[in-house]
Amino acid sequence: MPAETTMWKVLLAYDGSEYYGWQVQPDRQTVQGELRDALARITGEDVLPQGSGRTDAGVHALGQVASFPLAAPVPEANLARALNRTLPASIRVLSATRVASDFHARHSAQSKTYEYRIFRGELCPPWQARYVYAYNAPLDIAAMQRAATQVVGEHNFTSFAASDGDPDPPGNQRCLYASDWTQEGNLLIYRVRGNGFLHHMVRNLVGTFLEVGRENIDASEIRSILESRSRARAGPTAPARGLFLVSVEYPAELTKK
Amino acid sequence: MPAETTMWKVLLAYDGSEYYGWQVQPDRQTVQGELRDALARITGEDVLPQGSGRTDAGVHALGQVASFPLAAPVPEANLARALNRTLPASIRVLSATRVASDFHARHSAQSKTYEYRIFRGELCPPWQARYVYAYNAPLDIAAMQRAATQVVGEHNFTSFAASDGDPDPPGNQRCLYASDWTQEGNLLIYRVRGNGFLHHMVRNLVGTFLEVGRENIDASEIRSILESRSRARAGPTAPARGLFLVSVEYPAELTKK
Numbered sequence: 001m002p003a004e005t006t007m008w009k010v011l012l013a014y015d016g017s018e019y020y021g022w023q024v025q026p027d028r029q030t031v032q033g034e035l036r037d038a039l040a041r042i043t044g045e046d047v048l049p050q051g052s053g054r055t056d057a058g059v060h061a062l063g064q065v066a067s068f069p070l071a072a073p074v075p076e077a078n079l080a081r082a083l084n085r086t087l088p089a090s091i092r093v094l095s096a097t098r099v100a101s102d103f104h105a106r107h108s109a110q111s112k113t114y115e116y117r118i119f120r121g122e123l124c125p126p127w128q129a130r131y132v133y134a135y136n137a138p139l140d141i142a143a144m145q146r147a148a149t150q151v152v153g154e155h156n157f158t159s160f161a162a163s164d165g166d167p168d169p170p171g172n173q174r175c176l177y178a179s180d181w182t183q184e185g186n187l188l189i190y191r192v193r194g195n196g197f198l199h200h201m202v203r204n205l206v207g208t209f210l211e212v213g214r215e216n217i218d219a220s221e222i223r224s225i226l227e228s229r230s231r232a233r234a235g236p237t238a239p240a241r242g243l244f245l246v247s248v249e250y251p252a253e254l255t256k257k
Numbered sequence: 258m259p260a261e262t263t264m265w266k267v268l269l270a271y272d273g274s275e276y277y278g279w280q281v282q283p284d285r286q287t288v289q290g291e292l293r294d295a296l297a298r299i300t301g302e303d304v305l306p307q308g309s310g311r312t313d314a315g316v317h318a319l320g321q322v323a324s325f326p327l328a329a330p331v332p333e334a335n336l337a338r339a340l341n342r343t344l345p346a347s348i349r350v351l352s353a354t355r356v357a358s359d360f361h362a363r364h365s366a367q368s369k370t371y372e373y374r375i376f377r378g379e380l381c382p383p384w385q386a387r388y389v390y391a392y393n394a395p396l397d398i399a400a401m402q403r404a405a406t407q408v409v410g411e412h413n414f415t416s417f418a419a420s421d422g423d424p425d426p427p428g429n430q431r432c433l434y435a436s437d438w439t440q441e442g443n444l445l446i447y448r449v450r451g452n453g454f455l456h457h458m459v460r461n462l463v464g465t466f467l468e469v470g471r472e473n474i475d476a477s478e479i480r481s482i483l484e485s486r487s488r489a490r491a492g493p494t495a496p497a498r499g500l501f502l503v504s505v506e507y508p509a510e511l512t513k514k
Contacts, residue, residue: 015383060384089386126272127317127388129346 005069009099009255012064015090017130017241021057031091035066038086043072052105052248058240060131063247067105103254111177113193113246116206116238121186133242139213141181146219147212148179151205158229162200172198200237208235262326266356266512269321272347274387274498279311288348292323295343300329309362309505315497317388320504324362360511368434370450370503373463373495378443390499396470398438403476404469405436408462415486419457429455457494465492
């Protein structure tokens with residue numbers, strides 16, 4: 001990075017239903033592509049913002065983080081405002097701050113929190129349908145919680161990784177710090193925090209916990225599913241629309257300029 | 258209607274952003290078309306449901322009403338359930354009831370209520386953007402309310418009708434029973450109830466009241482704008498996405514079987 005540039009960290013919320021995921025793809029609308037285009041229109045600079053990680057098509061973010069260097073000397077308040085004027089309404093910049101020059105949205109991340117929302121009412125309002133998985137059949141939620149607690153800690157999550165993912169099992173070791181189901185009104189929410197997540201991992205965990213809730217898998221089997229390192233042993237992938245990237249945590253010293 | 262058919266009234270909620278409005282159009286997704294197709298799939302009958310009125314592309318409904326005759330002897334609870342299984346998640350049937358054979362969703366309607374939602378916060382969350390008009394500049398809301406009260410009663414609303422609408426001024430007489438602005442958290446909401454509405458009428462009233470709020474039109478001018486019968490005197494058409502058809506009222510005797 002040339003000496004005269006400043007590293008920026010932006011906090012983003014977006015409706016993933018309108019995008020082919022985070023990562024730029026030729027001839028597809030993506031969140032990263034929209035952000036790059038908005039930065040180019042505002043500053044004339046051609047930078048590719050680095051996200052804390054990819055989100056798939058249809059997955060939403062309450063607090064995705066992206067970083068990029070800019071040469072233009074933009075005041076902090078102005079950059080967020082200018083981006084929000086330029087970006088589509090389905091992507092909002094919650095904040096834009098200058099950070100340490102070695103900050104990197106992905107490499108510097110310490111942990112991430114995801115939330116998966118299941119709508120449990122009989123009639124899901126049309127304005128909620130894109131942001132929840134509507135599932136109203138009976139579920140043993142206590143069993144789902146027992147299953148969820150078993151994935152806390154350091155494990156090899158190959159059984160819960162997309163089959164198109166890294167086939168190297170030692171690389172699939174991740175540590176989960178929290179994994180819980182809570183009921184909030186009509187929503188049944190799974191919240192998980194960990195030091196990293198494999199492709200489809202949260203959706204595969206949710207799909208498996210739903211099988212536990214339906215009594216097709218016993219909560220006590222979760223450990224043996226983990227140990228089997230076999231995607232075939234776990235449940236199906238839950239739909240993208242219920243998943244939100246809630247927040248990404250960084251060391252305090254890197255997020256101050 | 259053959260003697261053996263039953264007249265049905267369905268109450269619908271929908272997200273208008275995904276449709277080219279209510280009314281069927283060739284090669285376009287419309288709410289009426291989706292409902293007709295769902296009824297055909299369920300009953301094998303080819304009926305075109307009659308709506309209480311058209312809603313434009315992007316306009317939503319909390320309580321649109323449609324009526325249609327069916328020969329199939331479907332139990333009430335089953336029809337709503339079958340429709341909700343068949344329709345896309347952006348259209349929900351809140352209820353389906355058998356009604357008097359001379360019930361007609363449009364002809365029998367006594368009054369309708371619409372709501373227009375303006376988001377007044379600095380950052381409109383992406384999941385609300387399709388359901389509000391985000392407008393955060395200063396507005397004189399007391400003046401907007403003074404303007405809104407002036408359209409209550411029987412008036413010729415030609416000044417507030419789409420220029421593509423009925424050019425016959427006597428046909429543009431309507432009676433409004435209520436017309437009010439209220440603030441509810443981050444939302445500034447205009448609610449209007451009347452015996453009928455011309456094409457674009459609510460959106461043109463809102464666009465005009467916003468000009469009053471911006472101090473480009475004085476609240477006292479509303480009467481002379483009405484009397485001028487000139488679309489050019491009123492304000493612009495507010496965006497479709499903030500508008501909801503809230504409810505349609507009918508004589509009690511027609512909505513009982």
